[in-house]
Structure formats: C-alpha cells, structure tokens
Amino acid sequence: MDNKIIILGIVIIIIFFSGCIQSDTSKIDGFSTSINTHLKSGDGYYNNAGTDANKFLYSRALKESDNASSEFNQARSFASQGFTYAQNSNDTVYINYMQSVLNEIDAKINATNELKTAIPYLMDNDTKNANIHVGNANGFMNKATTFNDQRENIVKQNPTKFK
Secondary structure: OOHHHOOOOOOOOHHHHHOOOOOHHHHHHHHHHHHHHHHHHHHHHHHHHHHHHOOOOHHHHHOOOOOOOHHHHHHHHHHHHHHHHHHHHHHHHEEEEEEHHHHHHHHHHHHHHHHHHHHHHHHOOOOOHHHHHHHHHHHHHHHHEEEEEEEEHHHOOOOOOOO
C-alpha cells in the first residue's frame, strides 16, 4: 500500500514538472501567435495608410503608418526571441521558419519606412520623389510576400512540427 502511494506521488511530481517545463519548440509556438497577431494588425494599419494617402488624408496616413511601424516592431521583437529559441533547439526547420519570419517582418518595416518617407513628398506635390519611395515600399511588400510564402511552405512540408 505504501509503495502505491509513493509511486503515485512520484508520477504526480513527474507530470507536474513535465507540464511546467516548456521546450524551445513550445515557446516558438507561443511566440508565433503573438507574431501573427502583430503582423495582422500592422498589415491593417499599413493598408489604411496607403488608402488614406490615396485619398489625400496625409495626416491620417502618417498616423496609420506609425501604428504599422509599432506593430511590425513588436512582431520583430517576438520573432527575435523565437529565433533564439529556434537556434537553441538546433532544429533547422524551426531555424529556417523563424528566419523567414524575421525576413518578412524586416521587409514590412522597410516598406512602412518608405511609405512614411513618401507621404511628405506627396504633401508637397513632389510626385517624382514620392513615386520613388512608393515604388520602394511596393518592392519591399513584394519581398515580404515572398518570405511569407516561404514560411507557409515550411509549415506545409512539416505538418507534424506546426499544429
């Protein structure tokens, strides 16, 4: 009887500690949710900034682009932490995934910076310089889409790692 109690106690302790200790991969999963939330918000603000700029609502466009920058920078912070955990896991799938996430976010940050640079030119009716920066912003967003496609392919190719 005493042995059963001791064994039950040991099993409970093992279960308790195994539930409390998170692996690097479970931490990456947790960061992914936060990253995706901030990316979605950042994308919304970025799109609103572009729409506002097209409607000549430049002050609103600048505010929306500032909000987009903030969201993308928060996503980058989580992605940097996730990348560290991916490196610690020594799992090339997670490392490649998190590198694609970082590349995507960096491209979105650069696109937002280009849009923020273009808006004052638009305000001054300097369409030549504005178009250069808008073109750069579009180029960075195209790169972001490519990196997003890369990470989606990684997920599709490794369904057991990404749930």
